[in-house]
Structures are given as C-alpha cells and as structure tokens.
Amino acid sequence: MHIRFTKMQGAGNDFVVLDETRGRLPLRRAHYRRLADRHFGVGADQILSVRPSPAPGIDFEYVIHNADGGQVQQCGNGARCFARYVRSRGLTHQDVLRVQTLAGVIELHLVADGGVRVDMGRPAFAPARLPFDAAGLRPLPQGSGEKWPLALEDKGVDAIFHVAIASMGNPHAVLLVDDVERADVARLGPLIEGHPRFPERVNAGFLQILDRAQVRLRVYERGAGETLACGSGACAAVACGIRLGLLERQVQVHTRGGRLEIAWSGDPADTVFMTGPAVTVFEGSIELPDELPD
Numbered sequence: 001m002h003i004r005f006t007k008m009q010g011a012g013n014d015f016v017v018l019d020e021t022r023g024r025l026p027l028r029r030a031h032y033r034r035l036a037d038r039h040f041g042v043g044a045d046q047i048l049s050v051r052p053s054p055a056p057g058i059d060f061e062y063v064i065h066n067a068d069g070g071q072v073q074q075c076g077n078g079a080r081c082f083a084r085y086v087r088s089r090g091l092t093h094q095d096v097l098r099v100q101t102l103a104g105v106i107e108l109h110l111v112a113d114g115g116v117r118v119d120m121g122r123p124a125f126a127p128a129r130l131p132f133d134a135a136g137l138r139p140l141p142q143g144s145g146e147k148w149p150l151a152l153e154d155k156g157v158d159a160i161f162h163v164a165i166a167s168m169g170n171p172h173a174v175l176l177v178d179d180v181e182r183a184d185v186a187r188l189g190p191l192i193e194g195h196p197r198f199p200e201r202v203n204a205g206f207l208q209i210l211d212r213a214q215v216r217l218r219v220y221e222r223g224a225g226e227t228l229a230c231g232s233g234a235c236a237a238v239a240c241g242i243r244l245g246l247l248e249r250q251v252q253v254h255t256r257g258g259r260l261e262i263a264w265s266g267d268p269a270d271t272v273f274m275t276g277p278a279v280t281v282f283e284g285s286i287e288l289p290d291e292l293p294d
C-alpha cells in the first residue's frame with residue numbers, strides 16, 4: 001500500500017504523521033514498526049495518526065503508536081506537532097484545539113512564535129494510576145511527594161534505586177542524577193523500562209536539577225529507547241520535582257533536542273502546561289507491503 005506521510009519533530013523527538021481524517025489506513029502493529037524503522041522504513045520515535053472528531057466539542061482524535069508498534073496513551077511533543085500539522089494542512093482554522101487521546105482530552109494552543117502550548121491534563125502519583133506494583137514497598141517521603149525503592153538486578157548485582165513516579169496518562173519513573181551526561185541511561189533505562197513492578201512498562205526519566213527553575217532531562221522511552229526529548233516525560237519529571245520540594249512552578253527543561261517550558265501549580269487538581277517547538281521536516285510517501293509478519 002502507498003502511504004503519504006509528514007515527518008515532524010518537537011525538540012528532536014521525531015514523528016511520522018498520518019492523515020486519517022478521510023478514512024482509516026489498514027495498518028497493523030507491524031506496519032507502525034516498519035514506518036518507525038530507521039533503516040527499512042521512514043524512521044521515527046512515534047507514529048501519530050490524525051483522525052476525525054469522535055464526539056461533539058472535540059476537534060480530532062489523536063492516536064499514538066511507539067516505534068515498537070504499541071499504541072500508547074499520550075505523547076506531549078507529538079501533541080504540539082499534531083496541532084501544527086492540522087493547522088498547516090487546513091484541517092482546522094482554530095487557534096485552540098481539543099483532541100481525544102487514550103488518556104482523555106487535551107487542549108492545544110497554537111502560539112504566535114510557531115510554538116504550541118499544551119494543557120497536558122492532571123498528573124497522577126498513586127501507584128495504581130501508572131500502574132506500579134508497590135506491594136511490600138515503603139516509600140521515602142520527601143516534601144509532599146515520595147520516592148519508591150526499585151531493585152535493579154544488573155550483572156548479578158541487586159542495587160536499589162529510588163524513583164519518583166507520575167502518570168501523565170502514560171507512566172513515568174524519574175531517577176534524580178547529579179549529571180545527566182554521565183548517567184548510565186543505556187544500561188539503567190531498559191532495566192527500569194522493563195521492570196516487573198511496571199506491568200505496562202514505563203518511561204524512565206533521568207533528572208538533573210540545575211536550580212529551582214532549570215533542569216536537564218534524558219528519557220529512555222517505553223517502546224522507543226532514548227529519545228532526544230520526551231514531552232510527557234518533562235511534565236512528569238517537573239511535577240515530581242515540585243512535589244519533592246526541589247522545583248518552582250515554572251521550569252525550563254533542557255533536553256538533548258531542545259528546551260521545553262513546563263508549568264504546574266503543585267496542586268494535583270491543576271493541570272500541567274507544556275510549551276515548546278513543533279517543526280515540519282519533510283513530506284513523503286512510502287510503499288508498505290499489505291501483509292507484514294508481526
């Protein structure tokens with residue numbers, strides 16, 4: 001099948017965007033994996049599908065698949081690209097969009113400088129919301145938050161790491177580190193992502209606090225590996241940092257791919273706002289086999 005796509009990136013987190021507003025493409029898991037494949041396909045961290053409004057008051061449905069082909073609840077950098085995409089292709093003329101994801105409805109605001117501001121919804125910290133199996137674990141309280149002990153068995157050695165956890169609709173575990181560039185993301189990332197206490201796996205964030213309003217963040221993403229930036233991961237890391245009493249309400253998040261602005265009041269009833277770039281890189285098309293082995 002012949003697929004037309006748009007390649008986009010938000011702070012270096014890159015996406016294949018598909019327009020399914022005039023009909024669903026017959027894609028299965030293996031097709032999403034092939035589109036994301038950087039050698040046999042287009043190459044991307046996630047595949048974003050733009051689908052028609054599912055209900056009154058909602059402008060579009062926003063569907064997200066990771067590079068491993070799995071469908072997931074949320075993608076913050078993708079949300080900004082989604083907004084830029086539908087506007088630039090004339091699928092909407094609105095400056096504010098409400099889109100339905102698996103995690104619920106989020107609101108996208110196109111801002112003048114080409115960036116997009118996203119209301120990412122409320123963070124959640126209860127283990128059951130990720131899900132995280134906290135049975136038998138005693139959290140370390142800190143500020144109004146806590147850190148959870150996570151035993152990581154590596155080369156036969158059991159080490160205990162304390163992580164903060166948060167859901168932005170998708171699950172995040174955040175490890176505080178002294179220097180993100182020296183953090184062993186390649187080794188610890190997969191151990192955290194696939195840890196049995198996260199039954200649906202987890203995005204593993206490595207957070208370095210520079211001061212109360214600036215952080216550096218690397219994220220080993222569930223289903224994609226380390227990406228240059230993770231929008232929902234930035235929201236989760238800042239929300240955890242605020243709860244631990246380490247951060248103010250407005251934080252600049254420096255990622256390897258660019259800078260994101262995150263704002264949260266610290267009240268779990270309030271939503272988290274993320275502002276950042278959204279860039280179209282190129283348009284293209286690809287021939288995909290109708291059948292691909294799973």
Ligand SMILES: N[C@H](CCC[C@H](N)C(=O)O)C(=O)O
Nearest residue numbers: 075076077170221222231232
């Ligand atoms: N890997 C994530 C989905 C993409 C999130 C990220 N690209 C973002 O910008 O939020 C997950 O499995 O939950």
